[in-house]
Amino acid sequence: MSFTIRFIIILFLSATVIDTQSQNADQIFKAAGSPANPKVAISWNHYNDHGGITEICKKIAAAYPELAKLESIGKSFKGREMWCLTITDFKKGDPEHKPGIYIDGNIHSNEIQGSEFAMYTAWYLTETFKDTKFIQELLADKVFYIVPTINPDGRDSYFHEPNTASTPRSGVIPIDNDRDGMVNEDGYDDLDGDGEILLMRRKSNNGRLRVDPADPRRMIQVGPDEKGTYEMLGLEGKDNDGDGQVNEDGYTFEYDPNRDWGWGWQPNYIQNGAYKYPFSLPENRNVLNFVMKHPNIAAAQSYHNAGGMILRGPGGQEDVGTYNSQDVQVYDAIAKKGEELIPGYRYLVVHKDLYSAYGGELDWFYGGRGIYTYSNELWTPYLMFNKDATRDPQDNASYQFDRFLLFKDAFVDWHEYNHPQYGKIEIGGFKKNFGRAHPGFLLESDAHRNMAFTIYHCYHTPKLQVDTIIEKDLGDGLKEITAVISNQRIMPTHSSQDIKFNIERPDYISITGAKVIAGMIVDNPDLNIAREQKNNPATIEVSNIPGLDEVTVRWIVQGSGKYTITVDSKKGGLSTKSK
């Protein structure tokens, strides 16, 4: 017995050493696909409050100045900085001219792990850059804009105030929910003072619940012919304002930050949770300003929890036509790969498979900016035993998982409490870190898988190249120059939504160093069908360069000599070729 105890202590100590400082490189044998001896030592099995996020972001930026830059995109309602890490190979090309992916997390206060997943991405890209050719090429071509939390006030409030796994969803701007002139006067109460809002139960002869004989922590519904022994009294709390209601005006649901975006926005009486007008929440406005300043963002991911889903819009039924078949093909191709990369996650459409909601973030990114955007709902009970679990009340997988893999760390056992209104009750239940958030040992692995999906997503932003240049002598000092511009990835330079509303300017294909007599877009090179551009023929404007496809342009130029052809696309980047 004493031997075992000592053994555990030794293991524990060595784990601590790994967490806090790098080892001598000789002692490490690299595991495939992970940075062997990272400069920034972080363990990805816990959560970080805003202070923690700030630390990690600063460390990454300090350790890799040529790969990571840290800026604040603005302050939250309470004045916390909203950090953004820009990750790219700053030595190769101008970041503003590289196709980009924007990644954020934590828009809902209790949906926390998106922040860790986002930071893991920044950490992984910087730490593996040295050894991994794919990452080097990726960061030469692309830029990642990573904002770990777009709701830092809510995050800290979730961690540091008594809460459930589901509260608070909104940020912390005070609102009088019950319109009685007082704000947040009757929220949850942490009656037993353990920092958790749990469940309240009371013995009752007419209750419809009894204790599960297989696991006394668990309450089960009795059948119609049975008698129960307990009744549930809801979440931990009391009637603070003496109005006969318990917990009716807390800070936990003031408004929904994900109903505050400027595409298909509807007011609160139609869309519950909407605030005053699109981007009326300061945090969302900061994101808006950032995105408007970075038109090179072609892809976006907004991490939520939970359920194991890769979601795309539309959020509202009325917007179905906005997502047309060409764009849905792009969405499908990338998300189907995501389903392979992240076992247990399913690719779904918000309005059809979940619920109809207006003014969501992903709708604005796509509808308002033409950016291909997903929201991953992180964590699924599937990950507990690598098989489908259900939310069926008879399914006790959560209890089994907690008992055999977490050693009952996720549950507070039922204990007695003397309640001012209800009398003798018992308080107990799962802690707020269980049910929606990943347990520690699964956090890194699922972060990695979701990151792999965002890397695939980013990889398939447009990659443009001036492919072939064909010259033909027309005599009399005239020359015909035909250039083929290819896009080697799935995404077009302009989504259909973008083309429909001319959201982003056309792509410019220009020739410099030659005297241009005429310029044209060649619609069919074989049959020689072309459209002339009369105005400014040296810079041909192309409305789109489709994915895995090409466009052909042609100039008639006078004289000979060297010239350069450049393709300049806001979302497709920059590429040149000289001849």
Place this chain on the structure above:
Amino acid sequence: MRIRLLTLLLCTTFLSSILVAQTGYSDYAKQTSRLKSIANANASTTKLVSLGKTSGGKDIWMLTIGTGETSSHPAIAVVGGTEGSHILGTELAIGFAESLLQNSNSDSIKAVLAKTTYYVFPNMSPDAMEQYFAAIKYERLGNASVTDDDRDGKTNEDPYDDLDGNGKITWMRIESPVGEYKTHPDDPRILIKADITKGEKGKYLLLSEGMDNDKDGVFNEDGDGGVQFNKNLTYKHPSFSPGSGEFPVSENESRVLLDQLFELFNIYAVISFGTNNNLSSPVSYNPAAANQRIVAGWLEADTKVSSLVSDLYNKTGGGKDAPKTTAMGGDFVSWGYYHFARFSFSTPGWWPPKAKPDTTKKEKAFTIDDASANFLRWSAQQGINDNYTDWKAYTHPDFPNQKVEIGGIDPFVMSNPPYKLVGDLVKNILISLLNYQHFNPQ
């Protein structure tokens, strides 16, 4: 809600002496000084604050009028300048405040101010409105934000051009076999659309005055003039159309106004001035629109209030011949009802009255009704003859070998009356607004 009509009498008695100083529409600087004078002269009953600045650096003013605990009295918001070309609206809003406060010592007005609060936002489009006072006048709606109106990737590359150098942007008519316009049979100065269903053939293309500066085949489609306040709000925002802004409430003036209004729970009605008109003819009840998930029609009970208000307006202000309008989305009057959930009314304040044919000049009733033809006839009867620029030939490089003439009705004149009429219009507005306070929830 109870309605009492006794104030009608009381108001008209003192209104004759107001508004002596003004001789013309006020530009932004003059508007500001008038507002400051009001506030200085009425320190106990008014408060003037700037809510913030437009992209052009101009203040959005808010004048609170009332006594005592103003934030707990029923309140009416009065909003002018919802459209930059509607200078009259700002004049009415400031004029309302001036004329109301001129008699603030009278018992009747004291009583009104003790129980009703007026929040006056006189000009929501100060950037655009300055164009009326500029060297080259045109009906500008957009603020000073730089926008790409035709969304071609270039900003402000094809503005109007004052080709004939008269300081006004008017019209160009181009003789063309594919023209859609012909001259009005009763007034050759006016162009109207040829009715091809009746076998008519057009003779002219009609375009606004200018060059195709960027040679894209479209004229004057992207000039100075950014986002329009009356197209920037959330109800049916026409995203990506010219002047709407990239997303709803993108502009600072929109934001500061809405932020302020959302704080003022005591407001129960919003009266705005602009080309939209739902005041002279009541809003009708459309059950299908009112009951859809995204509510698009007034609720039945509210349409009843609308009829009462219209009746009052027509009795006092005279809604005769008022133009029928359809709100175009992103507009303020729709926002006020659908997204601010208050009674929301808008009036142009003035429109050209129907002119009767002058028999001494052997005029006959128009064979084809046309607002411009009516306007010129009305103007002539008022002795106003400077509303119009005669068509004059112009050699236009974009139309080689084609006859181009520049002329037509001048900007602004059809929605902003001669200034001498403004005094009476202010009187009407004051009476109407004082009447509305009897709708105060009690």
Place this chain on the structure above:
Amino acid sequence: MAKLTLVNGQTIISGQTNKAIDTIEGYGTKQLTWVIKGNGKVKLDVGSPSTGSKSIDISL
């Protein structure tokens, strides 16, 4: 149908000698462009069975 007739030494760099036009709306126009190398005049015939045809000479 728009038909371009070229004479000695003229060559089309962009555009088709025979270009079919789907439809021209009433009181409508269609713009066609050709890039031609050479001197002199080219003849352009435009017409459809329902309208008859029209011919113009264009000086280069």
